[in-house]
Structures are given as C-alpha cells and as structure tokens.
Amino acid sequence: MASMATAFTATSKPTVLDGGHRPFYGKPISSPAGGRIRNVNAFPQKISNSMSANSVPYNLNSFKFEPIKESIVSREMTRRYMTDMITYADTDVVIVGAGSAGLSCAYELSKNPDVQVAIIEQSVSPGGGAWLGGQLFSAMVVRKPADKFLDELGIEYDEQDNYVVIKHAALFTSTIMSKLLARPNVKLFNAVAAEDLIVKEGRVGGVVTNWALVSMNHDTQSCMDPNVMEAKVVVSSCGHDGPFGATGVKRLKSIGMIDSVPGMKALDMNVAEDAIVKLTREIVPGMIVTGMEVAEIDGAPRMGPTFGAMMISGQKAAHLALKSLGLPNAIDGTSVGTIHPELVN
Numbered sequence: 001m002a003s004m005a006t007a008f009t010a011t012s013k014p015t016v017l018d019g020g021h022r023p024f025y026g027k028p029i030s031s032p033a034g035g036r037i038r039n040v041n042a043f044p045q046k047i048s049n050s051m052s053a054n055s056v057p058y059n060l061n062s063f064k065f066e067p068i069k070e071s072i073v074s075r076e077m078t079r080r081y082m083t084d085m086i087t088y089a090d091t092d093v094v095i096v097g098a099g100s101a102g103l104s105c106a107y108e109l110s111k112n113p114d115v116q117v118a119i120i121e122q123s124v125s126p127g128g129g130a131w132l133g134g135q136l137f138s139a140m141v142v143r144k145p146a147d148k149f150l151d152e153l154g155i156e157y158d159e160q161d162n163y164v165v166i167k168h169a170a171l172f173t174s175t176i177m178s179k180l181l182a183r184p185n186v187k188l189f190n191a192v193a194a195e196d197l198i199v200k201e202g203r204v205g206g207v208v209t210n211w212a213l214v215s216m217n218h219d220t221q222s223c224m225d226p227n228v229m230e231a232k233v234v235v236s237s238c239g240h241d242g243p244f245g246a247t248g249v250k251r252l253k254s255i256g257m258i259d260s261v262p263g264m265k266a267l268d269m270n271v272a273e274d275a276i277v278k279l280t281r282e283i284v285p286g287m288i289v290t291g292m293e294v295a296e297i298d299g300a301p302r303m304g305p306t307f308g309a310m311m312i313s314g315q316k317a318a319h320l321a322l323k324s325l326g327l328p329n330a331i332d333g334t335s336v337g338t339i340h341p342e343l344v345n
Contacts, residue, residue: 084187085227088118093321094207094231095119096194096248099128100307101291102237103176104149104314109321110183118229121190122212122244127173129239133166134305140169143273146308149315153179163306172307193244195226197234197251197287204286206230233286233321237314240264240292240302249289249297257284264295264302273309275300280313282320290317 093109095102098121109117133140143163150157155175157164166172180186193215196208210226236248241263252258276294283289290313303309322329329335
C-alpha cells in the first residue's frame with residue numbers, strides 16, 4: 001500500500017556561496033544552469049565513528065561481542081512488537097501508505113506529542129516511489145515553494161530558479177524517516193496490509209489489517225482472519241492505481257460511500273501538483289485522502305517525477321487531521337510555526 005552524485009570531503013575548507021550568506025563545506029555540485037547549492041545546516045562535515053567516541057575504542061584485532069541467549073533476542077522483538085500492537089489498537093490517526101505523502105503527513109502530525117500516529121505500510125521497505133526520482137534516475141526534483149519543507153528537514157539541495165534538486169531521492173526518504181521514527185508517538189507497522197475499513201454509522205473509524213504476505217496469498221490458503229486498528233482519523237495515502245494503489249478510495253466506492261473513482265488523467269505537472277494539494281481533503285467523515293490517491297478520485301492529471309505536491313499534500317492532510325481531532329492546526333489558523341500558510345491555502 002502503498003523511488004549526479006558528487007564527492008564530499010571531510011577536510012575541505014568552507015566555500016562561501018549564495019551571496020556569502022551560507023557557508024558550504026565540501027565540493028560543490030556543478031550546475032550548468034547556474035544553480036546554487038544550499039546547505040541549510042551549514043555545519044562542518046567532520047567524520048566520526050564509534051572508535052572516536054567517549055568510550056574505550058574497539059580492538060578490531062581481537063573483537064568479541066557480549067554473550068546473549070537466543071531466546072532473549074526473540075523475546076525482546078516479540079514483547080516490544082506486541083506491546084505496540086496493544087498500544088495502537090485504538091489510536092488517534094492511522095496513515096495507510098508510507099510513501100512521500102504518508103511520511104510527510106506523519107512527520108507533521110508527530111510534532112504534537114499528544115497525537116498518537118500509526119503508519120501502515122504493505123511493503124517491507126517504506127518510502128513508496130520516493131527512493132528514486134523517477135524511472136531509474138536518482139535525483140529528486142521539488143518545485144518551489146515546497147523547498148521550505150526541505151529546509152525544515154535540513155536536506156541539502158541544488159537550487160535553481162523555480163525548483164530545487166536533491167542529489168538522490170533516498171536522501172529525502174531516509175532523512176524524513178530517521179527523524180519521524182525516532183519520535184515516541186509514532187509507530188510504523190511495515191509488512192502489514194490494510195485490507196478493509198471499519199465503518200460505523202457512515203463514518204470511517206479505523207482499518208482492518210493483516211500481515212502483508214497473508215493478504216497477498218488469500219487465494220492460496222485457507223482463510224486467515226484479519227486484525228483491526230481503531231482510529232479517530234484515517235489518512236489514506238495509497239498512491240495512484242496499481243497493484244496496491246488507490247485502494248482506500250476504491251474501497252469507499254465499492255461500499256457506496258462515494259460515487260466514482262475516475263482515475264488520474266494524463267501527465268501535466270503544472271496542473272497536477274496544484275490540484276493534488278488543493279484537493280487534499282476529508283473525503284468522507286473520518287477519512288482524509290492525500291498524495292496521488294487524490295488524483296485517482298478527482299481525475300486530476302498525473303504529475304510524474306516531481307515531488308513537492310506529495311510533501312505539501314501530506315502536511316495539509318496532517319493539519320486536516322488535527323482539525324478533525326479538535327487540535328490547533330494551520331487550516332483554520334489556530335497553529336503557528338508548524339507549516340507555511342502559503343503551502344496549504
């Protein structure tokens with residue numbers, strides 16, 4: 001349910017770029033179009049490793065791990081995972097799909113420590129299509145003003161006139177995941193499929209889950225009943241149509257909660273990205289749609305390999321969820337400093 005590198009050296013001296021305002025440590029990426037590298041952190045790139053930490057260094061010639069019982073390893077994994085399943089059986093927000101929109105939504109939501117966020121991802125590897133910029137190419141193109149979100153995450157990019165380029169899409173994906181998953185109010189359940197929705201009195205109230213491998217093999221074995229996860233708000237970010245894409249809105253149609261899922265139109269980046277952000281919304285009570293799933297339900301054009309709308313649509317979905325929860329949010333202007341207003345209006 002649901003992606004031209006340059007060598008940097010640790011000893012390079014600072015090179016002042018961008019009008020002398022932002023020191024950049026390393027070797028700049030060459031840009032034929034005259035773009036600029038923006039290093040939002042502006043920190044000296046010092047290399048460190050475990051042997052230089054404030055502890056006794058490793059002796060790699062006679063290294064030995066501390067002993068452990070195999071049963072302890074099994075118990076630690078099982079106990080912690082089952083505790084998470086118990087904790088998140090009834091939660092604030094469930095996000096279905098850990099692609100760029102879903103991760104951006106979860107990141108924005110997680111800023112409020114009182115909001116409990118569960119992310120359901122059918123793949124073992126979260127990130128969706130954001131591990132590559134497009135096809136088998138590495139770089140990720142993000143149109144302005146979505147670069148404000150990259151600044152917040154502290155991701156370096158090559159700045160052009162009206163867009164920026166991250167040297168590898170995986171830099172965005174790994175950075176947002178590392179920051180998001182470290183937060184105590186977030187749990188990622190990967191290799192878990194959302195097979196259905198919980199619907200009560202016309203309102204979506206959670207998701208029906210199963211192990212991904214079970215979900216993919218229902219026809220090859222006897223029935224294995226699913227589990228459930230109740231939530232005050234469900235955010236569906238399943239992506240555009242495909243093997244597991246757009247499953248949230250397709251399920252809404254099959255149970256009569258929406259009339260149609262026309263599918264996305266042919267590519268038009270300029271129309272597509274604005275439409276995806278604008279049309280991100282609570283599609284039925286209790287369920288918000290974000291990312292490319294929006295294009296499926298509204299017949300908006302596909303956007304191709306440019307990712308700004310995914311990020312900002314995810315942020316907007318987060319604030320729609322906060323609004324639904326009765327918490328301060330950027331949609332009605334009751335929160336300050338969590339999102340740039342021009343990105344959601």
